[in-house]
Amino acid sequence: MASNVFQVNTTGILITPIAKVIKTKHSGPDSRRDYDEQCVRFIRGQPMCWDDDKHNNTKVGDIFGFCKANDCVELHCVEAVHDPSHRLQSWSNNVGQHDRNVLMLSCTLCIIPWDDWVKFGWHADGLRGTQRVANEKSRVQMIQYINSIFLKGTEV
Numbered sequence: 509m510a511s512n513v514f515q516v517n518t519t520g521i522l523i524t525p526i527a528k529v530i531k532t533k534h535s536g537p538d539s540r541r542d543y544d545e546q547c548v549r550f551i552r553g554q555p556m557c558w559d560d561d562k563h564n565n566t567k568v569g570d571i572f573g574f575c576k577a578n579d580c581v582e583l584h585c586v587e588a589v590h591d592p593s594h595r596l597q598s599w600s601n602n603v604g605q606h607d608r609n610v611l612m613l614s615c616t617l618c619i620i621p622w623d624d625w626v627k628f629g630w631h632a633d634g635l636r637g638t639q640r641v642a643n644e645k646s647r648v649q650m651i652q653y654i655n656s657i658f659l660k661g662t663e664v
Contacts, residue, residue: 513655516648520570522586522611524558524638525577537605543574545598550615556584559599559608560638571654572613573620581620581630583654588612618657628653 527540546556560566566589574582590610599605630646641647 513658514569514571514651516651518569519651520564520566521573521641521647521650522560522564522566522570522638523573523575523581523641525575525636528577542599545596546613555587556613556615557594557596558611558613558638559595559605560589560611562607562609564638564640566609566611571617571651572611575625576622578622580622581625583617583620584613584615585617586611587614618654620653624653 525539526543527538530540530544531538542558546558550556558572566572566586568586568588570586572584572586574584576582588611590612592607592609594610595606595608596610628646628649630641630650641650
C-alpha cells in the first residue's frame with residue numbers, strides 16, 4: 509500500500525473540468541465527448557489519456573482529476589507523459605491544441621465527493637481547461653486527503 513501514497517512535497521495535481529453534456533456541434537474541444545471517449549477506451553482495455561499544456565510541467569506520478577461540477581472529482585495517476593506525436597486521431601479537430609503533450613492515466617484511484625471538494629474550498633469557479641492546483645495549501649490538503657483514503661484501504 510505504501511507505494512500508492514503520494515509525496516506531499518513532490519506530487520503535482522492537475523484538474524480538468526468535464527462538461528455535463530456533449531456540445532451539439534462537433535467544432536472544437538468538447539470535454540464531455542473527450543471524457544466519454546476515454547471511458548470507452550478504458551472499457552476496451554486501452555489506457556485513458558488526456559492532453560496537457562507543455563507549460564504545466566506534468567510528470568509521472570502526478571495526480572490528474574476530472575472535475576464533474578456538483579457531482580464529484582475522479583482522480584487518476586499520471587503513468588506516462590508523451591510528446592504531441594502520440595495525440596489521438598480523434599483530437600485532430602481541437603484547433604490550437606496540436607502541440608500538447610499526452611498524459612497516460614491510471615485507472616481511477618479514488619473519487620472525491622463534491623461535498624468534500626467544496627468543504628475544502630478546492631472547487632474553482634470558472635475552471636477552464638486543464639490547470640495545475642497552484643494554491644500550495646489546497647494542493648497539500650488534497651494530497652493528504654487522498655493519502656488518507658489509501659491508508660484506510662478504501663480506494664475505488
